[in-house]
Each structure stands twice: as structure tokens, then as C-alpha cells.
Amino acid sequence: MALSAKQKKEIMDLLILSLDDKACRAELESLRNFLEESDEARDYYIQAVSVVENIRKMEWKPEKPQELPKCDDTLSHEVWQALAEQEKIAPTVEIPSETPDPHLIENVVYPPAEKKSLSKLSIATLAFSVAALLFFAILVRLPVNRQLEVATLKDSINARWGASETIPQKGDRLMTGSRHSLLGDGFVSLQFDSNAAVTIEGPAEFEIISDDRIKLHYGQLYSIVPQEAIGFSVATPNSMIIDLGTQFGVGVDFRGNTALHVNKGKTMLISGENQSKKSQEVPAGLARKVSTGSMEVSEIPCESTSFVRQIDSTTNMIWRGESEIDLTDMFCGGNGLGTSTTDKSINPVTGELVDFIHEDRKGSGEYILIPERRYVDGVFVPDGNQGSVVVSSEDHVFTECPPTNNIYYFDIHKGLEVDRLSFEGVQPDMRPSDNSPQSIMLHANLGITFDLRAIRNDYPLLNIDGFKTWTGISENADRQGNADVWVLVDGEIRYSKKQINEKGRPYQVQVELKPSDRFLTLIATDGGDKDLPVVEQRATDSDWCLFVEPKLITSVDD
Known part of the structure; x- marks a missing residue:
């Protein structure tokens, strides 16, 4: 209609x-x-x-106001004052009035009205005039295109701007009407005044149009648009994407082809030019490509991890929508996305980062904080002989901790290549995705606690829904061991496996986590064997307990 x-x-x-x-x-x-x-x-x-x-493409160059000629210095203030005084006493000038002629005009004859026909040229002129009126009706209601501050550079990582660019710093305000911005490499996040957030990955060329629009000439960006910013749009050389309450990624290659990937909500995609423009809705889970030249819109697979959604320069975090956070990477000083660069061990008595050491040593009975590791709250040597064991910086306690010999052989360390479990008997789709999966080695008796609040603070878009791992005694242990494995949340047991004595056998662990859960603790204790002061006869002998691919399971709100 x-x-x-x-x-x-x-x-x-x-x-x-x-x-x-x-x-x-x-x-x-x-x-x-x-x-x-x-x-x-x-x-x-x-x-x-x-x-x-x-209209917006038109260049508006307001004329400079003409300067008024300066008054002749000879006309001083005193001269003007004298002229004013003279005006007050000057005689009144009388203007003579004319008397109208009373002669009556009669017999006025009007010629008959002439009929006029409209030519085709006149009709065309009229139509053009109406169109022009519409154009200027819109024009006068639009603001003049001038530079306005409409966004803030929220963060950047390894950003390398074009040679001619004024290098913006974190917190700088960004303006409309400026020339295109060239990001040669790295990542930047922009926060628009409309509350829309955009993350751009270099190389890219972009242009800020207004507080609710950005133009991407080439490169990749990801847009997160809250309810209050509905209508935010991304323009490309051959299309326009209008948000309807979404999260979506846009990529433009050097040929001008546009790719739209919608991960949440829905968008409106407008493609083509002038009268050939077409529009269609693209909901979550779908993707479209607009080809340059033909303007053909085609379906493509929707990629969930191809675009950088969030960055944090304080932790070097570059998040592409991964649904799992790797605790082995966090143990080694990374952000959970594979950024760690060291394999240092953690001494459970001093808290120091140390090289790999293997010798029997006694625990201190204390909970040791680890400030050098952002997401590791603390470490300890578990021993229930003296009662409950403190397992967090907020004094959560492990009341069920069994008595141990209070000995540890290895420091807490990243599993070596030889430290592995055998997954031959596990269904292929349930096995670790990597042929050489990452792991944390806790040779009994050892414990480590991760701070879930610190992780949530750095990943505000994510819900931490659970923890998963595979545990067991390494198949390369020297002899048959006998150990107990525990997973605690705020000091309470969420998983335990006692009397593990078969080398290489994997046990699957899955623990549900709630938003209120603060600390996640992994523990390995000796199995209560007879303890003799000989390495091969210690209760901890060959208790090489592994936590293979220990990961947090996350989700994003709809």
C-alpha cells in the first residue's frame, strides 16, 4: 500500500x-x-x-565576513559629538504637501482576460521547482556540516597511524568533518556519544560522520550497539548497515566488497546506488556480501571469531568472541587468550616465579598471594593435619582437606610436553582439541586459586558459566602413584576424585559456576599412603597430577 x-x-x-x-x-x-x-x-x-x-557531501564554505572600513582618524570623537549637538539646535525642515486633484475618473474599460496555455517547458520547470523546494526543505533542517566532537578514543593496542596523521591518544576526543583516518596496523576502540562502541582492526581507513554513523572505506570493524543507540549505522563504499539493536562485524576489502556478519540482534542492509538501492534485514547468525560493480548481495557463512570485539591495553587483551578462557595461559601470565610468553613455575612457599626445580620440600602452612599474576589469587601446600586449610585471599577454607605428608616435589608449573594423559579410549569429539594440549601440573601436595572476579572485570561482556578440564596422573610418571584431586569454589568441594592410581587415565571434570562465585581452586593431595623418608617411598611419589586444558566456559547475553 x-x-x-x-x-x-x-x-x-x-x-x-x-x-x-x-x-x-x-x-x-x-x-x-x-x-x-x-x-x-x-x-x-x-x-x-x-x-x-x-547534501552532506556538499562542501560548505561559509564566506568570511567582510571587514568594515576603518573610520578616518580625522573624524575624532569630538567631531562626532559636535555634530550631535548641532543636530539638537538645527531648525526643523518643513516638507511641502501636495493637494490631490478631485477630478473623477469615469468610463474605465477593462480588456477581456487572455487565456494562456502552459507549455511543456513550464510544466518541467514547475516540477523542478517542487523538487528544489523539497531539497531545500531538507537542507534548512539539517545542521551545517562542521567539525563536532562526537566520540572518544577509548583504548588502543599497537596502533600505527598514517604518516600524516596526528596521533590520537587514549581519552582524546574525535571529530566529524575531518579527513579520513588511516590505521596502518593495530587495534583501536571508539566510544561514540550515542553510546555505541566500535572496535577497528588495522589496516583500515575510516571516517567519523556523526555520533551515530561511521564510514569504513576498507578494513574491519565490530560494532556493539545498546538499546539507547539503536539506529547507529556503518557506511561502506557500496552499502549502508543500519543497526536495529545489535552486535555486528563489517569488513571491506581493497576492491570495495562489503561483508556483514551479524552475531546478535538484527540489522538492515541497504545496497546499491540511487534508484537501484535495495534493503533487507539480516538477523543474528547470518552474513551477507555486497559485491562491487554488480551490487549483488550473496549469502556467506557467519563468522563468530573473525572480528575483534573488545581490547584492553592494560592486559593486552584482544577478544574475538572466543567462548573459552584458558587457565594455563593465565597461570603463565597471559590473559587467557594465548598471550603468555613465559613458562616460569610458582613456588608454593615463597610465591616467587622460578625455573623448574624437582626436589622434596616442606610446606609452610600459609596461603601465599601472587601479585605478579593478575588472575592467580594465591598458592599453598595442602595439609589437613592442622585442621582447615586457607584457600583464598578472603580466608575461604577447605575444611575437608585430608592429612598429607606436607611435602611437595615440583613447584607448580605448566605441564611439560611429556606430561600427558592418554585419550585413546575417549570419543573423538570429546577429546582435547589440540594434539599437544596445555596443562597445569600439580604434583601432590599443591594447590592454586584463580580469582574469578578479576577475570570478570577484564571481560565485562562475558558470563562465566562453568569450568572444565581433564585430570589424572601423567602416563610418564616414574612409578604408579596414588593421589586425590579436588576442585573447590569459595572453599566448597565441587568435584573430587580419590585414589587415582592408574597412570595416563583421564577423568573428565565439569563444574557449574554462578555469577556470585569468586574463587576457583585446584588441588592435588597424596592418597594417604605410608610415608617413608626415601624418594621412592614417599606418599607423594609419582603423584604427577595434571589438569589438562583447564578452561572457563563463557557466554554472552542475548
Whole structure:
């Protein structure tokens, strides 16, 4: 059904309000409803946007005000004052008035009205005039294109800007109307005043149009748009993506082809030029490619981890939407996404980062904090002979800790290549994804606690839903061991496996985690064997307990 004049006016009013950043949430929702419910409304909207884009492309160069000629210095203040005084005493000038002639005019004859026909040229001129009026009606309601601060550089990692660029720093305000920004390499995150967040990966060329629009000439960006910023849009050389409450990635290659990947919510994709423009909704889980030249829109697989969604320069975190966080990487000083660069061990008595050592040593009975590891809260040697064992910096205790010989042989360390479990009897789809999976070695008696709050603080978009790992005694242990393995949350047992004595046998561990859970603790204790002061006859002998691929399971809110 064709749009009425009233509907067209309403759409135009809502469009102008949104462009002026004066539309309230209800008005934005009304515009969204128009576009969702009517093809005619979308077509009209596209035409209106096209007009607006053409206006915005025009260069507005206001003329410099002409300077008034300076007064002649000879006309001093005293001269002007004298002229004013003279005006006060000057005689009044009388203007003579004329008396009108009273002669009556009669017998006025009017010629008959001449019929005029409109030529085709006149009709065309009229149509052009109406179009021009529409153009200027929109023009006068649009703000003059001037530089405005509309976004903030929130963060950057290894950003290398173009040679001619003024290098922006974290916290700098960004403006519209400036020339294109060239990001040769690295990553930047922008926070728009509309509250939309955009992360850009170099190499890229982009242009900030307004507080609710950015243009990507080439490169990759990811946009996270909250409810209050609905309508945020990304322009590319051959398309426009309008947000309808989403998270989406946009990539533009050097040929100008555009790829849209929607991970949450939905978007409106407008492709083509002028009268050939077409629009379609692209919901979560789908992706589209707009080809340069033909403007053909084709389906492509939706990629969930191809775009950088969030960065944090304090932890060097570059998150692409991975659903698992690796605790082995965090143990080694990384951010859980594979950024660690050291394999240093942690001494459970001093808390120092040390090289690999293997010899029997006694525990201190204390919980040791590890400030050098952002996500490791602390370490300890578990021994229940003296009662409950402290397992966190907030004094959570392991009341069920069994008595041990209070001996440890290895420091806590990343599993070596020879430290492995055998997964031959495990279904292929359940095995670790890596042929040489990462692991943490806890040779009894050892314990380590991770700080879930610190992890949540650095990954605010993620919910930590659970913990998973494989545990057991390494198949390369010197002799048959006998150990107990424990997983605690805030001091409470969530998983335990006692009397593990078969080398290489894997045991699957899955623990549910709640938002209120603060500390995750992994422990290995000796199995209570007879303890003699000989290495081969210690209760801890060959208790090479592994936690293979220890990972946090995460999700993102819909």
C-alpha cells in the first residue's frame, strides 16, 4: 500500500530528528516500526537518506565576513559629538504637501482576460521547482556540516597511524568533518556519544560522520550497539548497515566488497546506488556480501571469531568472541587468550616465579598471594593435619582437606610436553582439541586459586558459566602413584576424585559456576599412603597430577 502524505512527513520528521540527535527512544522505536512493517516505508527512507547523503557531501564554505572600513582618524570623537549637538539646535525642515486633484475618473474599460496555455517547458520547470523546494526543505533542517566532537578514543593496542596523521591518544576526543583516518596496523576502540562502541582492526581507513554513523572505506570493524543507540549505522563504499539493536562485524576489502556478519540482534542492509538501492534485514547468525560493480548481495557463512570485539591495553587483551578462557595461559601470565610468553613455575612457599626445580620440600602452612599474576589469587601446600586449610585471599577454607605428608616435589608449573594423559579410549569429539594440549601440573601436595572476579572485570561482556578440564596422573610418571584431586569454589568441594592410581587415565571434570562465585581452586593431595623418608617411598611419589586444558566456559547475553 502506498504511503500517505502524512506518513511520508512523519518518516521525514523522524529521520531529521535522528540525524540531529534529537530523537527520543520512543521516536526511534517509531521509525524502526515503520521500516520493519512496510516495504514502501523502507524505499521512501532510502530515498530520503540518499538526499541527505548528497547534501552532506556538499562542501560548505561559509564566506568570511567582510571587514568594515576603518573610520578616518580625522573624524575624532569630538567631531562626532559636535555634530550631535548641532543636530539638537538645527531648525526643523518643513516638507511641502501636495493637494490631490478631485477630478473623477469615469468610463474605465477593462480588456477581456487572455487565456494562456502552459507549455511543456513550464510544466518541467514547475516540477523542478517542487523538487528544489523539497531539497531545500531538507537542507534548512539539517545542521551545517562542521567539525563536532562526537566520540572518544577509548583504548588502543599497537596502533600505527598514517604518516600524516596526528596521533590520537587514549581519552582524546574525535571529530566529524575531518579527513579520513588511516590505521596502518593495530587495534583501536571508539566510544561514540550515542553510546555505541566500535572496535577497528588495522589496516583500515575510516571516517567519523556523526555520533551515530561511521564510514569504513576498507578494513574491519565490530560494532556493539545498546538499546539507547539503536539506529547507529556503518557506511561502506557500496552499502549502508543500519543497526536495529545489535552486535555486528563489517569488513571491506581493497576492491570495495562489503561483508556483514551479524552475531546478535538484527540489522538492515541497504545496497546499491540511487534508484537501484535495495534493503533487507539480516538477523543474528547470518552474513551477507555486497559485491562491487554488480551490487549483488550473496549469502556467506557467519563468522563468530573473525572480528575483534573488545581490547584492553592494560592486559593486552584482544577478544574475538572466543567462548573459552584458558587457565594455563593465565597461570603463565597471559590473559587467557594465548598471550603468555613465559613458562616460569610458582613456588608454593615463597610465591616467587622460578625455573623448574624437582626436589622434596616442606610446606609452610600459609596461603601465599601472587601479585605478579593478575588472575592467580594465591598458592599453598595442602595439609589437613592442622585442621582447615586457607584457600583464598578472603580466608575461604577447605575444611575437608585430608592429612598429607606436607611435602611437595615440583613447584607448580605448566605441564611439560611429556606430561600427558592418554585419550585413546575417549570419543573423538570429546577429546582435547589440540594434539599437544596445555596443562597445569600439580604434583601432590599443591594447590592454586584463580580469582574469578578479576577475570570478570577484564571481560565485562562475558558470563562465566562453568569450568572444565581433564585430570589424572601423567602416563610418564616414574612409578604408579596414588593421589586425590579436588576442585573447590569459595572453599566448597565441587568435584573430587580419590585414589587415582592408574597412570595416563583421564577423568573428565565439569563444574557449574554462578555469577556470585569468586574463587576457583585446584588441588592435588597424596592418597594417604605410608610415608617413608626415601624418594621412592614417599606418599607423594609419582603423584604427577595434571589438569589438562583447564578452561572457563563463557557466554554472552542475548
